[in-house]
Amino acid sequence: MSLYPLKFTPLYKYRIWGGEKLKTVLHKEYQEDSIGESWEISDVKGDETQVSEGSLAGKTLSALIEEFKEAIVGKKVYELFGTEFPLLIKFIDAKTPLSIQVHPSNEIAKERHNSFGKNEMWYVMEAEKDAELIVGFNQRVDKKSYVEALESGKILDVLNNDTVAPGDTYYIPTGRIHAIGAGVLLAEIQQTSDITYRIYDYERVDATTGKTRELHTEQAVDVIDYSVSDTYKTAYTKPENGTNTLVHSPYFKTNIMNVKGEMEKDYSELDSFVIYICAEGSLELVFNNTTYKISKGETVFLPASIDAVSLKSENADVLEVYY
Template identity: 85%
Template sequence: MSLYPLKFTPLYKYRIWGGEKLKTVLHKNYQEDHIGESWEISDVKGDQTVVGEGILEGKTLKSLIEEYKEDVVGKTVYNAFGTDFPLLIKFIDAKTPLSIQVHPSNEIAKERHNSFGKNEMWYVMEAEKDAELIVGFNQQVDKASYIQALKSGNILNVLNNDIVSKGDTYYIPTGRIHAIGAGVMLAEIQQTSDITYRIYDYERVDAATGKTRELHTEQAVDVIDYSVSDSYKTKYTKPDNDTNTLVNSPYFKTNIVNVKGEMTKDYSALDSFVIYICVEGELDLLWNDVSYKIVKGETVFLPAAIDAVTLKSSNADVLEVYY
């Protein structure tokens, strides 16, 4: 079988709010300024990542699924999505705040854009002192009071701000208002979708265009979840050499695995691909008598046909993602 643990070549995205940490902290290889996103594994049309090494070098994920079908993604995923890959994996570096935004549900995204919706999660990898995320509301609002806050310039007053630190995790279902604040670098796991409704952008001008960015006020009003929660942050524990749940959604599952020493992961009963995202430290992945080194800021795709791998590290944290 030609399949093996795959590293894809990232795609780097200019963003008005992008910084330098993807280069200086995660050692990504690019020369441009204001790179805010590294798309690690993508099947977005026009932005497909390709295999970076080995006999499959240069192939897109879609072409691999066309050739190897369920051996790449698993029977359940192949039956549900065909040759479309359901997830998009990114690293994000916010030097200045992202716009305040919301994503539509699967149903609305299909109807309006012929796209998947965008349920997503964040895992904070680095956070400067007092860096914040905006997630949800801090008080009960309805459509009318939300529109009033937006028109009067008081929208920030009704949004929930959390000061964050390394390891903080948030699940962002469709409809939940959110924004990444200045000084945060994180890993993002999301459905394959690039549909974002921007509701507030600090009236800033994009140097690349000389214009303010488009807002999607009317589209957003109908998709926002106006409910309020006591806490939006995910609670979890992280014992050594164990698999600990972060997100268990219909769209993806994400666990965190702390590797100290050596551990074997058996996927023979799992009908899915597995993606490893190294968020701290470095480790060796052993499969079929070959060792693959994974360092902080690297992502590895395990085709569904791989039944087991061994992980070795003195101390590493890995996000484990599957369908």
């Protein structure tokens, strides 16, 4: 059986802060209210996405890896992770702010939860006027002053707020305190992990439980990176019909492509799967004389055995993700 570009059926997640933009902006199809996350490509246990079309429809990532091994993910990824897929791709719609949170490192996550850590990145797709992200601290703090700010209800005073616009990109390494603010729709690329330490949640009550959500104050203190940066935003340029670096980390690599007209992509030297996330516009992907249409908010998985594809668009911004 030959491999082809794969689309997966997303999994939709209720969130206390979720809105309607996954439906109204990205044209996702679901009936529930307050859907905050669309898990596009997931191998999280119990939340595995399935191929939506073609001869491999219904198969999960781990089943595909078991069957096709390095042909689907690449030799290096297969040797490192076996049948586990290392990345989780999401769209997130925050109608109200997310909790202030932090993620543990690989080492701590392995020790405490038998899980990967959660290094991640954000690419802003839509942002309402004055919408913000919280990333890092705005002043020098240590463990003692952080705990004092938290206990006195002044934690927001020491956090860095950035007003954001479409295209803004942030890398969130483990240990960096962060939160998505109200009115932001973004793409998130992260390690396969669902481990989050919630630090502060505005004392909100979850309507589905009638209770406030659990905080992880003690666990978080030891994993926070207390350093301060001048800027947390990723600087980049976006050349027309070119590919440029967004975030290259030890856990994933993400580039930005602006497709105008036709673009040929040669992956013969790349030992990895490739994931396309259409962040703006729409495009056509041509492989083996078959055309695959990709709209804003759609995600496509290219198996590692695919060496070349052609991309066509009037004007599309595409995130290119690989290991």
